[in-house]
Amino acid sequence: MKIVYNSEVNQARNKMGSYSKPIVALESTIITHGMPYPKNIQVAREVEEIVRQNGAIPATIAILDGSIHIGLEDVELKKLAQTRDVVKVSRADIAFTIANGKTGATTVAATMIVAKSVGIQVFATGGIGGVHRGSELNFDISADLRELALTDVTVVAAGPKAILDIPKTMEVLETNGVPVLVYGQNSMPAFWSSTSTVPAPLRVNSVDEIVASMLVHKALGLDGGQLVANPVPLADQISADVIEPLIEEALIEAKKLMINAKAVTPFLLNRIFELTEGKSLTTNIALVKNNARLASEISKTFFYS
Numbered sequence: 001m002k003i004v005y006n007s008e009v010n011q012a013r014n015k016m017g018s019y020s021k022p023i024v025a026l027e028s029t030i031i032t033h034g035m036p037y038p039k040n041i042q043v044a045r046e047v048e049e050i051v052r053q054n055g056a057i058p059a060t061i062a063i064l065d066g067s068i069h070i071g072l073e074d075v076e077l078k079k080l081a082q083t084r085d086v087v088k089v090s091r092a093d094i095a096f097t098i099a100n101g102k103t104g105a106t107t108v109a110a111t112m113i114v115a116k117s118v119g120i121q122v123f124a125t126g127g128i129g130g131v132h133r134g135s136e137l138n139f140d141i142s143a144d145l146r147e148l149a150l151t152d153v154t155v156v157a158a159g160p161k162a163i164l165d166i167p168k169t170m171e172v173l174e175t176n177g178v179p180v181l182v183y184g185q186n187s188m189p190a191f192w193s194s195t196s197t198v199p200a201p202l203r204v205n206s207v208d209e210i211v212a213s214m215l216v217h218k219a220l221g222l223d224g225g226q227l228v229a230n231p232v233p234l235a236d237q238i239s240a241d242v243i244e245p246l247i248e249e250a251l252i253e254a255k256k257l258m259i260n261a262k263a264v265t266p267f268l269l270n271r272i273f274e275l276t277e278g279k280s281l282t283t284n285i286a287l288v289k290n291n292a293r294l295a296s297e298i299s300k301t302f303f304y305s
Helices: 007-011 039-053 074-082 091-099 108-117 143-150 166-175 207-219 240-256 261-275 279-303
Strands: 003-005 023-026 057-064 067-070 087-089 104-106 122-124 154-157 180-183 202-204 226-229
Touching: 003 007, 007 057, 023 039, 023 108, 023 279, 039 057, 039 074, 039 279, 057 074, 057 091, 057 108, 087 091, 091 104, 091 108, 091 143, 104 108, 108 122, 108 143, 108 154, 122 279, 143 166, 154 279, 166 180, 180 207, 202 207, 207 226, 207 279, 226 279, 240 261, 261 279
Parallel strands: 003 067, 023 057, 023 122, 087 104, 122 154, 154 226, 180 202, 180 226
Antiparallel strands: 057 067, 057 104
């Protein structure tokens, strides 16, 4: 198994494999499955630059021709952004993808696995996967939830994706003992919407509180990571009363078309993009950037603790 570090991350590594600067992991499915070219590469570059501006080094994680990449050179990022039929990699297929020399974009679960294996403690994403609506019939539950219970990485996200059943998602997280720290408010954020009707399990008001929880979590030897739920800024949100009817419409269409498994989320996100006339993508980009800022502050504070 080959692990390749880009020049920026490699310069921060020492001979023992640890880092001389704070690092923030970034997933790659947002590049291949989240938005079209060239918007995807533009946003990827902007998110990486936000991490740098906030005192950390970005490490976009992907699998290219069977090699695990920790950080992408610009030419690699551009190639990935234009490649079609990229495998959407989670825990179940990460080994197969690597063993067979394929190119894959890492989901939340796969990014956590790789980040942990190379000593990266903090990961910024858009929203986590979770329990899909109608899961009582199809048992469609994202591997992201199980990964949060297994893998010691702090994940910064704008809550579960709004297309999911958020109350059930929170129940699964609670059952698996995953700490969910909501930043600055008393309700869970819901991806495109800053708030929801679901109460915050744990509220934090500062980066120092988040890092203190990380340190004690490690000192206790607890399994799994922590989810930091970071609300999308109010100026960028789509309120729940606006987005919810559109989600329901997209879900009905997906059911009629018999779309299932890994195809569900890309279909729903694309359909909601159409129904909102592009506003959902604008909000998605804003929340990813907002999460990158907070993750950088967490990584930096944790690194110097």
